[in-house]
Amino acid sequence: MQYEGVLRKMQTEMGSPIQYYMLFEDDFLNVNQLLNKEVQIEFIKYQCLNCGKDLPIFRQGFCKSCFFETPSAGDWIMRPELSTAHLGKEDRDLEYEKKVQLQPHIVYLANSSNIKVGVTRKSQVPTRWIDQGAHEAIEIVEVPNRYLAGITEVALKDHIGDKTNWRKMLTNNVDDEDLVTWRNKLKEYIPEEAVDYFIDNNQETHMEFPVLQYPEKVKSLNLTKTPIYKGILKGIKGQYLIFEDNTVFNVRGSEGYYVGIGII
Incomplete structure (x- = not known):
């Protein structure tokens, strides 16, 4: 076939x-x-x-x-803190950027090879976690736009990693972690603009891969x-x-x- x-x-x-x-x-x-x-x-x-x-x-x-031309490859894709649609400022195509940036976003913790912080649109949960090979993940904040998610991720990166070791993830050489404890520990580092969006009543989501x-x-x-x-x-x-x-x-x-x- x-x-x-x-x-x-x-x-x-x-x-x-x-x-x-x-x-x-x-x-x-x-x-x-x-x-x-x-x-x-x-x-x-x-x-x-x-x-x-x-x-x-x-x-x-x-x-x-x-x-270097399409709006779906702007720098704000990889670096959400560079998002400007909430200010009405265009990067490559303001209408596209409003559509993507001005919607609920999640800052999360995921455990693929180690615990890392990340950002995704709310509509992409749990897809984003699956794509990263995470066997467990949890939401930290849910904010109304990509910029707020981006500055929260930047602040948390000083206290926890933001990269996945893909080789370690693929060999399944990973440990379980208490993500609820990690989420609560990181709360004090959330920027003032986003702290009101902190989620404190959720549990880990677990993924089983084939x-x-x-x-x-x-x-x-x-x-x-x-x-x-x-x-x-x-x-x-x-x-x-x-x-x-x-x-x-x-x-x-x-x-x-x-x-x-x-x-x-």
């Missing part, structure tokens, strides 16, 4: 375990059904997620020119260097496919790659 199309981050559905889907233009694939099967991934061409041209992908699924075998030492698949790869799928965690030979493939990191996926 063969599927073909441009890679985008896998869609997910909360469950025990989490369900993963690859969506293509004319088809979709429930990736969980490929566990224990031999899968072939073949890189065919590039397809920028913005202009659709066959140009090398620069970052986030975009070719270089689109990355993994049959974790890699002992991860080997990352780069489709530009290895355009055809075959392997037996043993798990899915975060946005990674995990194969029996310890190879891992970052689907989100390969957005904008047009591929063929065959089940052998």
